[in-house]
Amino acid sequence: MILKDSFSKFTNISKLSGCIAFFVNEKLEITHLKKYLSNLDHKNLSKLLKNKNKKKGLLSFDLNPNQRIVLISLKKNQKPNETEKNGAKLTDFLSSEGASVIHIVSDTISVSLKTDAIYDFLHGMRLKSYSFDRYKSKKESNILKVNITSSKKFNKKIYDRFKGIELGVNYTKDLVSEPGNILHPDEYAKRLTQLKKIGLKVSVYDERQLKKMGCNALVGVGQGSIRGSYLVTLEWRGKKSNSKPLAFVGKGVCFDTGGISLKPARFMEDMTYDMAGSAVVVGLMKNLALRKSKVNAVGVVGLVENMPGGNAQRPGDIVKSYSGKTIEVLNTDAEGRLVLADAITFTEKKFKPSLIVDLATLTGAIVVALGSEYAGLFSNNDNLSKQIHEAGEKVEEKAWRLPLHSNYDKLMNSKNADMQNINYVGGAGSTTAAQFLQRFILNKTPWAHLDIAGMAFSKYAGALNSSGATGYGVRLLNKFIEDNYE
Secondary structure, three states, X not given: OEEEEEEXXXXXXXXXXXXXXXXXXXXXXXXXXXXXXXXXXXXXXXXXXXXXXXXXXXXXXXXXXXXXXXXEEOOOOOOHHHHHHHHHHHHHHHHHHOOOEEEEEHHHHXXXXXXXXXXXXXXXXXHHOOOOOOOOOOOOOOEEEEEEEEOOOOOHHHHHHHHHHHHHHHHHHHHHHOOOOOOOHHHHHHHHHHHHHHOOEEEEEOHHHHHHHOOHHHHHHHOOOOOOOEEEEEEEEOOOOOOOOEEEEEEEEEEEOOOOOOOOOOOHHHHHHHHXXXXXXXXXXXXXXXXXXXXXXXXXXXXXXXXXXXXXXXXXXXXXOOOOOEEEEOOOOOOHHHHHHHHHHHHHHHHOOOEEEEEXXXXXXXXXXXXXXXXXXXXXOHXXXXXXXXXXXXXOOOEEEOOOOHHHHHHOOOOOOOEEOOOOOOOOHHHHHHHHHHOOOOOXXXXXXXXXXXXXXXXXXXXXXXXXXXXXXHHHHHHHHHHHOO
């Protein structure tokens, strides 16, 4: 569904046709609707309500041949994320009904919430309306016109803030949804340079430069592919001061066959989303630029394609990372941590950030542990961990902290190099992967790792998203920034 919204001053209900939405409280009381409806229509609506199942959060009635009334019940002082869900439910309902227009009488939201909550509601509607049909010969044709009528002045500042978030989330979804033959590292790097138009400073380091810099862990992952390997930085300076930036690092494995340690064929087509960590970083940076965030931030993404081939990295190879530490590659399918190892150290050395948050679809073990309800959160800093956890709870992009401990290091120690890239003893797969990454924080920078393997892509629809790419992480980190650093 393509959603097009507009704001207008309240007009007489009798002049409107199509669906008309009002907000009511949990008890479905409609006394406050007398000012909007004729006496006859109000009486008829009261009668219809008596015979309706009132447990539902959304009810609809055909008031007359030209008008359908939709009642949306809200809890008293409910949280913004609950209001967003109400908006998403309305989008689903209208899509199932094939509706072409909805008039939302936003003044009635005050029955339960502050009038500005209408922007949360609309935010949920727009997030839920996303679809990816770029490669369908028959495009989505169902356009829903949303007219928000209000006696209050349109708040452009709030609207633009939400619009920036939505565009960031949808850009992340677009990137994750692209097939591997289209969004390979060469194309991905090219697309990121286009973000200069919105005020981001974009720098691309190609394979030749990366080899010269000593980023052999990252380059090694991509050497079996005919495509290039890249490190791309995106900088946003929203503060006038030269304060240390917040840094966000993402794994961008555009397609992951597993390399020589080849994955099973079943479901390998889903490995187009192994670059979701990088897509979250890109979507976040786009959002910060669009809404002119008052923060200094940098995004760093490592872009590779993990393919088998005559020049592919072999199990048993030893590479020297950008940090100077050597890694024995025992399994070429544990490649994301190699990409992040160089990206994390590069970020810390070049930008000297106040903190680093990395995101990656890193381990299947995190899906076993947490399913698709929580991302795994690992951190060397209690305060940073707390901030991320609280932000996730507020926007319902949840993260659960799991342990790091020096005792896990022995599982990653190698006889032939400084470390190995897998824990071949077994167990604690997600923790040992995070423990591996922690070794590449060289200057005790506050750091958090989000393993989003169970969250980036969903076979079924969620509260605010359709099936497929979820965009998980953009809203979480945006809230993290808003609450703590703006």
